[in-house]
Amino acid sequence: MMKFSTFPPFVDWGWCNSHSGEFVFADTRWYLDGSSGRDAYHAGHIPEAVFVDLDRSLSGPASKESGRNPLPDPEVFARGMREAGINSSDTVIAYDDAGGVIAARLVWMLRVTGHRAAILDGGLASYPGGLETEVSNRPQGDLTARPWPESRIADISEASRGDYRVVDARNRDRFDGSQDPIDPRPGHIPGAVNVPCRENLDSSGKLLPADQLRGNFERAGIRSAEGVISYCGSGVTACHNLLVLEKLGAGRGKLFVGGWSQYAHQTSLPVETA
Helix, strand or coil, X not given: CCCCCCCCCEECHHHHHHCCCCCEEEECCCCXXXXXXXXXXXXXXXXXXXXXXXXXXXXXXXXXXXXXXXXCCHHHHHHHHHHCCCCCXXXXXXXXXXXXXXXXXXXXXXXXXXCEEEEECCHHHHCCCXXXXXXXXXXXCCCCCCCCCHHHEECHHHHHCCCCEEEECCCHHHHCCCCCCCCCCCCECCCCEECCHHHHECCCCCECCHHHHHHHHHCCCCCCCCCEEEECCCCCCHHHHHHHHHHCCCCCCEEECCHHHHHCCCCCCCCECC
């Protein structure tokens, strides 16, 4: 049986400073509008950070049937990690410029396959030094493929049949259906509750104090991750809510990877608004 990581899902800069040389920084910047995260990395990143491409290494081919960012084949993921210079024994600290809601995808993928990984709280903005433009030249890594654990992943039938507490991590205007510029139908899965992952962050992009984070979930009726399915547009930012619940000691829920980008295309399934 695969052992899940017991390493904390979030670390701050103080932790990184005191553990220098004991981990790998992974820059995971990615933008829904199609802007290039790789270009952002080349323009300036934390020294010695490697770049991990969400579209290339953390996602499989997009389709109406599986959503915009389905999980890749485990070997595709492992190969992307090796090419970035990441080993099976490495601790990975991932960051972005969005408070960790993008970095959460890599961290979740590593953690559910038994690796040590965490989000850098506050992301790129928390780094106190100067950025560099030189590309990391870490040697080829040795991370090997491991299957995605079925116990941590929900399919569309589980997310839609009402047996689980379904949590939507998207912004409130997309959840309530007042607008959706991306997917074909506005709204949310009937019965789902809304805990926008970006509302787990303060104005600087750092996590709110634990009592406030807990309050965000409790107001939505969530006190434990057991029996919870988290989704968003395409299984990226939904990982952040799962990692926050884990940080709070609430347990580990499931990820509906296809998210709204899969569900909204299934026109036979009902949609709820407001």
